[in-house]
Amino acid sequence: MSPGHPTDSSVSAAAPRETFVLNVGPQHPATHGVLRLKLTMDGEYVLHAEPVIGYAHRMHEKMGENRTYVQFLPNPSRIDYLSAMHYMHAYVCVVERALGIEVPPRAEYIRVITSELNRIASHLVWFGAFLLDLGAFTPLLYAFDDREKILDLLEAVTGSRLTYCYYRFGGLCNDVDEQFIEGTRAFVKHMRGRLGMYHKLVTENLILRKRLEGIGVISAELCRKYGATGPVLRGSGVPCDVRKLEPYSVYPEFEFDVPHFAEGDCMARYKVRMEEIAQSLRIIEQAIAKLPPGPVMAEKVPRVIKPPPGDYYFAVEAARGRFAIRLVSDGTEVPYRLKLRTPSFSNLALFGEAARGLLMQDALALLGSLDLVIPDVDR
Amino acid sequence: MVAAIKEFCLGLHSLATGLAVTLEQFFRRPVTVHYPWEVLELPARYRGHIVLVRDEQTGRLRCIACKMCERICPSDCIVVEGAKLPGESRKSVTEFKLDFTKCSLCGLCVEVCPVDALAFSKRYNLASTRKADYESMDLCELAKAGDAK
Ligand code: SF4
Ligand code: SF4
Numbered sequence: 001m002s003p004g005h006p007t008d009s010s011v012s013a014a015a016p017r018e019t020f021v022l023n024v025g026p027q028h029p030a031t032h033g034v035l036r037l038k039l040t041m042d043g044e045y046v047l048h049a050e051p052v053i054g055y056a057h058r059m060h061e062k063m064g065e066n067r068t069y070v071q072f073l074p075n076p077s078r079i080d081y082l083s084a085m086h087y088m089h090a091y092v093c094v095v096e097r098a099l100g101i102e103v104p105p106r107a108e109y110i111r112v113i114t115s116e117l118n119r120i121a122s123h124l125v126w127f128g129a130f131l132l133d134l135g136a137f138t139p140l141l142y143a144f145d146d147r148e149k150i151l152d153l154l155e156a157v158t159g160s161r162l163t164y165c166y167y168r169f170g171g172l173c174n175d176v177d178e179q180f181i182e183g184t185r186a187f188v189k190h191m192r193g194r195l196g197m198y199h200k201l202v203t204e205n206l207i208l209r210k211r212l213e214g215i216g217v218i219s220a221e222l223c224r225k226y227g228a229t230g231p232v233l234r235g236s237g238v239p240c241d242v243r244k245l246e247p248y249s250v251y252p253e254f255e256f257d258v259p260h261f262a263e264g265d266c267m268a269r270y271k272v273r274m275e276e277i278a279q280s281l282r283i284i285e286q287a288i289a290k291l292p293p294g295p296v297m298a299e300k301v302p303r304v305i306k307p308p309p310g311d312y313y314f315a316v317e318a319a320r321g322r323f324a325i326r327l328v329s330d331g332t333e334v335p336y337r338l339k340l341r342t343p344s345f346s347n348l349a350l351f352g353e354a355a356r357g358l359l360m361q362d363a364l365a366l367l368g369s370l371d372l373v374i375p376d377v378d379r
Numbered sequence: 380m381v382a383a384i385k386e387f388c389l390g391l392h393s394l395a396t397g398l399a400v401t402l403e404q405f406f407r408r409p410v411t412v413h414y415p416w417e418v419l420e421l422p423a424r425y426r427g428h429i430v431l432v433r434d435e436q437t438g439r440l441r442c443i444a445c446k447m448c449e450r451i452c453p454s455d456c457i458v459v460e461g462a463k464l465p466g467e468s469r470k471s472v473t474e475f476k477l478d479f480t481k482c483s484l485c486g487l488c489v490e491v492c493p494v495d496a497l498a499f500s501k502r503y504n505l506a507s508t509r510k511a512d513y514e515s516m517d518l519c520e521l522a523k524a525g526d527a528k
Contacts, residue, residue: 011398071453074485140403145410159426159499165485171489174424205393206386 019047020296023359026055026358032120032129034372039355039363047364049355051348056377064338069095069169069305072338077163079342084164085111085118086318092167093248094314094325099169106294107171108250112286113184115156116164116280119324120191122319123273127372130270131202132209132370139202145192151286153183169305170298185288188281203274212267216366218354219264226353227346229362230321233278235269237262242317254286264317266369271373306333320344320371344376386464420423426484427500431475431522440522441496448488454481456487472519479505479513505514 026039034055060079060277066071076091089111096103124147128140133258151161157176158166166173202208218228220236233240241258243251259275261268307329315324321343328337347370355363412419424482434441444461461470489497507513 066452070451070487073487074453074483084425094415142404149409154424156424159422159424159486160484163483197400200396205397206390371481 008244012074017042021044024364026052027177030253032372033375035372035374036251037351037367038124039209040361042361044359045191046219046355046358046360049352049363051351053348053374053377056375056379058292058375059233060379061338061340064335066334068333069307069335073168074163074165076178077165078375079340079379080318080320080323080344080373081162082122083118083319083323083376084162084168084372085115087323088164088167088222089249090117090316090323092169093316094327095169096306096327098300098312098327101170101298101301103298104295105172105250105292106175107293107298109287109294110172110176110296111167112249112251112254113176113284113291114157115303116284116287117150117154117187118164119182119319120277120281121147121154123277124150126273126319127202130368131208134208134363135206138201139198139251142194142198142201146191149187149190153180153187154182156180168297170300170301172296175296181288181291184284188285188288191277193368195274195281198274203271207269211361211365212265212270212369214265214267215262215362216266216354216358216369217264218350221352222350228321228343229346230318230343230352231269231272232321232347233257234260235369236264236274237268241316242315242322248314248316250287251283253290254283256283266365267368269371293362304333306331315341318343320373320376321347340379342376344370344372344374344379349378381407395501397451421503423500425499425501426486428479428482428484428500428505428516429477429497429518430525431502431518432496432498433522436437440495440519442475442492444470445492446470447491447493448464451491452485453485453487454478454483475518477516478520479516480510488497 019042021039022039022041024039026034026036036055038050038052039046058078060075063075072091073088076087080086107131117358124143128143149235154164155161157166157174157180163274194214218236220233220238222228223233223236223238229240237260237378239260243256244258256279257275259279261271294325307327308329309329312327312329314327315322317323322341323343324341326337326339326341327335328339330336351367351370355366358366361377431440431442433439442459444459446459449457449459458474458476458478459472460474461472463470484499486499489499503512519526
């Protein structure tokens with residue numbers, strides 16, 4: 001020890017308050033992927049939070065510029081692997097809009113059914129992982145049991161469990177069978193009962209409520225500032241849902257509510273997602289009842305996709321919020337620009353401001369309630 | 380004081396319901412499949428790595444080496460070579476190499492093939508200590524080995 005260095009412990013106690021930097025991640029059980037949080041801490045309190053991103057950057061936008069439209073088809077489902085159907089939906093629809101293709105109604109209905117199934121599966125993963133963050137292990141196992149049923153259904157029609165690659169320009173790559181319809185019907189019934197069980201087991205649990213109520217409040221103004229969408233925005237009391245505001249596909253034909261809660265705390269976001277599962281079940285039920293017969297592929301899809309020059313845009317409501325693609329075409333076989341607007345990026349952006357002054361464990365609850373998928377942030 | 384007692388009761392109640400739900404589960408049949416002793420059946424549309432298909436009548440590989448799959452593959456993992464056999468107007472495949480380390484199992488090659496010469500296999504137990512095993516899979520050889528079985 002160098003001479004003159006204070007060794008007496010009473011000196012440090014009288015010293016100005018010391019802060020330290022805590023690194024959470026890039027590999028950490030609470031971050032669900034390679035996200036690094038640089039937290040400046042004052043004891044147990046977060047003074048300043050800085051998310052460091054880019055560890056899972058895979059250049060999806062750039063890849064869009066060096067391959068044909070068809071060759072980009074596998075990519076969207078890999079941006080947010082939990083919300084693959086919605087991302088595919090946005091991509092095929094932006095190209096369909098550019099080409100002016102009419103999609104047969106049966107295809108659109110099946111797109112809605114599979115998208116909503118995917119939304120439930122995504123929320124179930126969030127439900128399990130979020131509670132795992134809070135220290136509850138059991139609900140994860142129940143959630144994954146239910147999610148497995150959805151994955152089995154989707155695997156039977158698409159051939160894969162996560163990166164479906166099922167939609168095509170003008171329709172779908174293949175039709176669903178009677179088995180899928182029956183399975184989905186049975187699942188809706190099963191899931192309704194399970195939701196009741198989840199509420200009994202988790203939502204009404206006192207410990208959970210103490211951990212979530214009034215914690216990590218995000219105001220609607222903060223959401224506006226950072227462009228947060230989806231359940232985060234709806235948990236701040238704004239009933240904003242692309243399916244209602246900019247209706248696409250056949251969503252206007254279904255009756256469903258947009259759950260929103262004004263509290264803005266973690267509990268509000270929790271309740272939004274749980275309520276959304278119930279709403280998705282409602283949509284699926286109606287879609288199955290109305291499913292029209294007919295082809296699942298439009299007739300006039302050109303073999304070589306060459307959209308006329310122009311600027312096209314399409315947004316969908318993914319499980320995590322508004323996902324939009326802006327496509328600029330120069331009339332060739334390869335997109336000129338493919339801008340991806342991913343919800344997780346904006347939802348993460350507000351973390352720094354919202355986490356200021358929170359206790360460490362509350363900051364992690366807040367992080368979990370944002371439902372981030374890191375490859376979706378980095379893309 | 381009253382609030383504290385109320386909260387205590389509420390806590391007890393959530394504890395009891397939680398335990399009841401768990402207990403109920405305790406008497407259910409397990410949902411897990413005991414792989415590898417039990418194996419689930421794969422769905423018909425399962426997308427494994429691609430394989431070459433034989434023509435049922437002639438028994439020859441259907442592929443006519445048109446290279447459509449080679450061109451459409453987003454990851455450049457297919458190399459096809461073909462040659463015309465004497466006395467035939469169509470080409471036959473002589474070499475079909477798949478780089479499975481890069482394949483994303485998207486299925487575009489299967490869809491684009493004009494003569495349905497490609498199909499998905501149902502192999503999923505693929506593991507090796509050598510990268511070379513999957514970097515250049517010879518699908519013609521694989522088709523022969525498959526016939527031998
Ligand atoms: S597209 Fe079909 S026929 Fe053409 S080279 Fe590929 S496998 Fe052979
Ligand atoms: S499945 Fe997709 S990535 Fe794999 S070889 Fe076929 S086209 Fe290429």
